[in-house]
Amino acid sequence: MGANRTRGAVAAARGAGDGRRNLILVVAVAVIAAAVIGGVVVTHARADVPQAGGTYATTVQQDGTVVAGSANAKATLDVYEDFLCPYCKHNLEDPYGKDMTKAIAAGSLRVDYHVLDLLDNETTPAGYSLRAGNAALAAAKAGRFAEFHAALYEQQPTEGQAGYTDDQLVDIGRKAGITSQQFADEVKAGAFDAEIRGQTDKARDSVNFKGTPTVLSGDNQVDISKAGWLSQLTKA
Structure with a gap:
């Protein structure tokens, strides 16, 4: 006009x-x-407005849990991850990440993601796990958790080396479709650092937590090495 x-x-x-x-x-x-x-x-x-239209809906709960998917899903999982954890990448995200994303988007799976900073001292300099976790919660708030989550595992830094800086995390977010200034500000301010640390402390105190990745269905440990575990859960 x-x-x-x-x-x-x-x-x-x-x-x-x-x-x-x-x-x-x-x-x-x-x-x-x-x-x-x-x-x-x-x-x-x-x-300045959080971007909508991501692969699936997410909400960030007060304690920092990222809730992905519908409350009416057939199956609900609790997933505990650290973005620096190589086992999270190789044992969970590489073989099952795309299928989990599709199931969440289709409404058959809900995942409560607990993002941790267990490996925060395993980069040089230290601190990448916390920075990445904070940025992931900011991405979830912006409606692009699926895209940002996938990008961080696809481009995962190696333990012992330098992780991504705040500016690099913001750039990864932009490539994932996040254009809001709010996202950049939250990444650089460490807006969710306290929530990430709280999630980590709570996980350490839980008898069900077995390190990263831990995948739980209720209080039951899911054996992600067993072929077909995801389809069995979502089709139950």
């Missing part, structure tokens, strides 16, 4: 007499300027 208004103002100026043309040209310039400024304002406003 702004573009049509601009074109109309310019066309009117071209068809008028000299005196009237000058006046209309002034008006046309004002309309164009307003349209440009308005576009900038709208773009900035949209950038």
Whole structure:
């Protein structure tokens, strides 16, 4: 609509007499300027709004649990992960991550993700597990947890080396579809650091937690080395 208004103002100026043309040209310039400024304002406003339209819906509970999927799903799992954990990548995410994502999106699976910083001292410098976990919760709040979660495991740093910086995590988020300034601010501020540490402390105190990854169905440990475990749960 702004573009049509601009074109109309310019066309009117071209068809008028000299005196009237000058006046209309002034008006046309004002309309164009307003349209440009308005576009900038709208773009900035949209950038500050968390992005919707991700693969599946997520909510971040007060304790930092990321709830992915519908409460009416056939199966509910509790998944405990650390983004630096190689076993999380090789034993869970690489073989089953895409199928879990599809099941969550289809409404047959709900996953309560507990993001931990157990390996926070295993990078040089230390701190990557916490930074990545905080960024993942910020991504969940922005509606792009599935995309960001997958990206971090696909590009997982190696233990002992440097993990991603805050700026790099923000860039990974942008490539995953997160354009809000709020996401960048939360990543750089460590907005969910306390929640990640709380999740880690709670996991350590739980008799059901067996390290990362731990996958629970209720209080029962899921044997993710057993072929077909996911389909058995979602089709039950």
